[in-house]
Amino acid sequence: MSEQKVLYLEKPQGAFVVSKAPILKPGPGQLSVKVKASALNPVECLIQDYGVIVEHYPAILGNDVAGDVEEIGEGVEGFVKGDKVFFQGYSGDLGGYQQYCLIPADIVAKIPSNIDYAQAASLPVGFGTSAVGLLSAEPTGAGLNPTFDLKVNHAGEPALVVGGSSSVGQYAIQIFRLLGYSTIIAYASARHTDFLKSLGATHVIDRGETALGNLAEAVKKITTAPLKIAYNAIGDAECRSACVDSIVVGGQVVDVNPFEAKDPGNGKKVFGIFGSVHNPANKKFGDIIRRTLPKLLQDGAIVPNRVEKLSDGLAGVDVGLKRMRAKQVSGVKLVVFPQETA
Ligand SMILES: NC(=O)c1ccc[n+]([C@@H]2O[C@H](COP(=O)([O-])OP(=O)(O)OC[C@H]3O[C@@H](n4cnc5c(N)ncnc54)[C@H](OP(=O)(O)O)[C@@H]3O)[C@@H](O)[C@H]2O)c1
The missing domain is CATH 3.40.50.720 (NAD(P)-binding Rossmann-like Domain)
Structure with missing residues (x-):
């Protein structure tokens, strides 16, 4: 089984560590996605500082994900390998702080041609x-x-x-x-x-x-x-x-x-409010967003956040979260690029 780089939060209130893990195969209804860009969110500071929300460790976080469809699970229609996509990730196998993640295909949207991966990653959450x-x-x-x-x-x-x-x-x-x-x-x-x-x-x-x-x-x-x-x-x-x-x-x-x-x-x-479309209560409206948003972006009716691109691949997450805690993030979304991980 081939390997990838992942960013583990080792334990509750522990450190972020770049490590290796197998690339997983998508299950029925899932896609495997090569993660090109992942955006940071303030909730990750809370998860690291207080050990809340996430139950299984070592944990892979990353809720804002953009990348390329790598492999298509059984029963999935409407996607081909190489499609550029964006979606809300979730901790664990579905987390964006790794080079390849899994995701249920029914929450995945296609990136319109006028925005790049980093901009797309600023949108889902x-x-x-x-x-x-x-x-x-x-x-x-x-x-x-x-x-x-x-x-x-x-x-x-x-x-x-x-x-x-x-x-x-x-x-x-x-x-x-x-x-x-x-x-x-x-x-x-x-x-x-x-x-x-x-x-x-x-x-x-x-x-x-x-x-x-x-x-x-x-x-x-x-x-x-x-x-x-x-x-x-x-x-x-x-x-x-x-x-x-x-x-x-x-x-x-x-x-x-x-x-x-x-x-x-x-x-x-x-x-x-809970903005997560993984929350069953938001599933139906999440699907409305998924179908509506790409055209709004293509037409310029919605524009992505301005982004600041962090260096060092997945190691950039730790640096970015420290800046969030210090209130040094203003009017931009911080984005990392997992494929650039050393
Ligand atoms: N419930 C959910 O599902 C959910 C989902 C996503 C986010 N959230 C929460 O939503 C909040 C915002 O998240 P985010 O990612 O949008 O944050 P963010 O972009 O990192 O927020 C930074 C911005 O907050 C502004 N700011 C800080 N304190 C302010 C105040 N007292 N009055 C006005 N502006 C203030 C700063 O403005 P200046 O430029 O003026 O410094 C800065 O531009 C966080 O608490 C996050 O945890 C909740």
Whole structure:
């Protein structure tokens, strides 16, 4: 059996170590994919620091994956060897921090010709988390557009994204633009203003100048229309309170922290969301995303995150996660290239 390089998280709260492992054959319904690019996610810091979420060690992480179809499992249709694909990985055999991973074919999308592997790897988790949270029906999301019908239009309405420059926030802004929202307010560092406006934000409130405690007031100065929807792309309590204060009674906050987000009990709703399409509750909407997203990308209606390419193949993951912990990642997605592993 041929071998590949993998990145193991050795044990709970242990170190990342580049190692060797067999290349696995795809089972029925699966593809084997040669991983060309894998993007980093903040949850990996939590997994390493606290030993949460992952149960089996040594573990292979990596939830944002792009690569080439290598081998096709029994019963899979619609793919040929060499197809360029992207998808949400999962820990273990399905993790993106290895040179060849397995994946159920029914969550895999094809990369359109106008984006590269690194850009494609920036999409699955970030776009999925924004889309599931905003569009899918209750209880998984706010139900703005459960069939992802591009004719649905929210013209005249305002929306707020706290953490607009984060990976997830950039996609939330673009989804609001796609839905036709007239006023899209992003809360982010001022240096990202032009970029976030290019994605669809109509206003950027500088988080260096306006404290979260004053955000609701700042939003009211921009729009008098009732704010019925806010997206908390950061997930901490202070950002959540600012979102809740900004929306009207009957409005909704979509929050990326499913462990702490709770209804405030004042007639306003807070959804804590899981963006994973491996979660059975998101399977159906995940399939809608898989079928809709490639064309949106090809048409330029959704653009990938800006990416920063890390060196040293899989060893780059450790370096990138250290930068995330130090809050040195701003407005870009960090990406590694497993085939470049020494
Ligand atoms: N529930 C789920 O399924 C799910 C899925 C994916 C991600 N998440 C969570 O979503 C959050 C965002 O993930 P990500 O990958 O998008 O993160 P990211 O891109 O690494 O986030 C970095 C960005 O956050 C911004 N930021 C940090 N604190 C802020 C604050 N108080 N107000 C406004 N902006 C702030 C920074 O803005 P500046 O540029 O201004 O410094 C920076 O651009 C993380 O907590 C992650 O764990 C949850």
